[in-house]
Amino acid sequence: MTPQTYLTENKDRFINELLDLLRIPSISADPAYKESVFKTADEVKKRLIEAGADNVEICQTKGYPVVYGEKIISPSSPTVLVYGHYDVQPPDPLDLWTSPPFEPVIKDEKIYARGACDDKGQMYMHVKAFELMMRTNTLPCNIKFMIEGEEEVGSDNLGTFVKANKDRLKADVVLISDTGMIANDIPSITVGLRGLCYMEVEVTGPNRDLHSGIYGGAVANPINILCEMITSLHDKDNKVNILGFYDKVQVLSAEERAEMAKAPFSLDEYKKHLDLSDIHGETGYSTNERVSIRPTLDVNGIWGGYTGEGAKTVIASKAYAKISMRLVPDQNPEEVKELFTKHFLSIAPKSVKVKVTPHHGGDAAVTPTDSIAYQAASKAMETTFGKKPIPQRTGGSIPIVALFEKELGLKTVLFGFGLDSDAIHSPNEHYGVFNYLKGIETIPHFFKNFAEMSK
Ligand code: BES
Ligand code: MN
Numbered sequence: 016m017t018p019q020t021y022l023t024e025n026k027d028r029f030i031n032e033l034l035d036l037l038r039i040p041s042i043s044a045d046p047a048y049k050e051s052v053f054k055t056a057d058e059v060k061k062r063l064i065e066a067g068a069d070n071v072e073i074c075q076t077k078g079y080p081v082v083y084g085e086k087i088i089s090p091s092s093p094t095v096l097v098y099g100h101y102d103v104q105p106p107d108p109l110d111l112w113t114s115p116p117f118e119p120v121i122k123d124e125k126i127y128a129r130g131a132c133d134d135k136g137q138m139y140m141h142v143k144a145f146e147l148m149m150r151t152n153t154l155p156c157n158i159k160f161m162i163e164g165e166e167e168v169g170s171d172n173l174g175t176f177v178k179a180n181k182d183r184l185k186a187d188v189v190l191i192s193d194t195g196m197i198a199n200d201i202p203s204i205t206v207g208l209r210g211l212c213y214m215e216v217e218v219t220g221p222n223r224d225l226h227s228g229i230y231g232g233a234v235a236n237p238i239n240i241l242c243e244m245i246t247s248l249h250d251k252d253n254k255v256n257i258l259g260f261y262d263k264v265q266v267l268s269a270e271e272r273a274e275m276a277k278a279p280f281s282l283d284e285y286k287k288h289l290d291l292s293d294i295h296g297e298t299g300y301s302t303n304e305r306v307s308i309r310p311t312l313d314v315n316g317i318w319g320g321y322t323g324e325g326a327k328t329v330i331a332s333k334a335y336a337k338i339s340m341r342l343v344p345d346q347n348p349e350e351v352k353e354l355f356t357k358h359f360l361s362i363a364p365k366s367v368k369v370k371v372t373p374h375h376g377g378d379a380a381v382t383p384t385d386s387i388a389y390q391a392a393s394k395a396m397e398t399t400f401g402k403k404p405i406p407q408r409t410g411g412s413i414p415i416v417a418l419f420e421k422e423l424g425l426k427t428v429l430f431g432f433g434l435d436s437d438a439i440h441s442p443n444e445h446y447g448v449f450n451y452l453k454g455i456e457t458i459p460h461f462f463k464n465f466a467e468m469s470k
């Protein structure tokens with residue numbers, strides 16, 4: 016049977032299997048879902064075995080396990096290491112979902128569920144593409160799967176796993192579907208990811224919550240102070256106002272920027288899609304540049320004081336914020352963490368105490384376009400989309416990409432089939448049935464091209 020016939024005959028089952036996987040709430044951030052996360056790992060193991068993988072193993076870590084599996088066809092064939100993650104983001108705010116996040120439904124040719132695109136849907140394309148190659152006798156490379164369960168919480172234990180399994184993970188290239196493309200009729204391949212430095216701050220004023228009439232005006236209100244401190248983190252050009260923040264930022268040449276500007280983009284559609292009257296960002300850079308080659312600082316959450324029903328006249332004792340910085344090549348997350356901490360403590364007035372705690376971080380990454388693997392991916396997309404994909408940098412982070420390079424000396428191909436509009440991490444996350452099936456169709460072409468071009 017040809018791969019194409021196999022896909023046509025099995026596509027309904029491929030979809031239903033994904034729906035089953037999406038029913039398990041593998042939320043790695045919330046300890047209440049611990050059992051479900053472990054159960055998802057078991058399920059992934061089962062699916063890899065069914066698809067035809069050997070030596071499938073649940074590898075325990077200090078956190079959630081990594082699922083490993085492989086098919087070695089010949090020691091002389093090239094080896095592709097497929098990475099993905101089976102954990103998902105928390106679904107809240109729940110009331111904004113039009114259908115429950117863990118009861119997947121197909122509406123308008125799209126699968127709605129938490130994890131539909133990020134990353135269960137995209138990860139599972141590889142399992143099904145592998146099944147297809149096994150059943151049609153067309154697997155031309157060795158394949159190794161490494162599917163983790165802590166990506167959405169910073170992959171804390173992955174470094175240890177990779178270092179301890181260097182031999183087992185030996186490969187020629189890493190293949191990851193955990194990013195997006197420009198549009199269903201404009202294929203693209205991601206060639207850059209930003210890094211991340213995530214911090215939490217706590218501002219303490221008086222030692223207890225106070226009556227805002229009795230004390231108001233005479234003591235520092237930590238919420239007011241925190242807001243002032245946060246405001247001062249950007250200057251009038253929307254640049255990050257932290258000493259040394261831009262020191263190591265890799266600067267792109269005018270040619271590189273001109274090349275980037277060729278990618279199709281409509282500012283009107285962008286604004287319309289987000290219901291915005293205007294955009295906002297660093298002076299001197301385009302929207303695409305702002306979300307890919309420039310670093311940023313954003314408050315991800317801020318809280319303190321009274322937020323319940325009605326009104327309470329109070330000066331809170333404490334105020335908090337979670338602040339993340341997206342980094343670009345050559346910025347070091349550890350250094351940025353130090354710079355931020357030093358700066359944030361230095362701008363605190365004497366009337367409050369400030370505590371700064373780091374969360375996770377990760378390096379930015381740029382992947383090559385002149386490699387055999389990139390060419391194999393580009394040709395694969397050209398075959399199935401009928402158009403040559405555009406290389407494009409993106410703003411999200413997948414810290415493992417830099418880690419694979421550092422620990423295993425491996426380059427990655429970011430073979431994503433999602434869309435920015437898929438609402439990953441947001442309510443009503445979805446993944447196009449077209450995208451899911453197109454991924455399953457395109458991946459075997461990558462393997463075929465990579466095997467041929469590696470000869
Ligand atoms: N799949 C995303 C990253 C992504 C999405 C990159 C779309 C490019 C385009 C990944 O699951 C993710 O959410 N990463 C986190 C970082 C992580 C350290 C928590 C992110 O980018 O916020
Ligand atoms: Mn992801």
Ligand code: MN
Nearest residue numbers: 104133167440
């Ligand atoms: Mn994610």
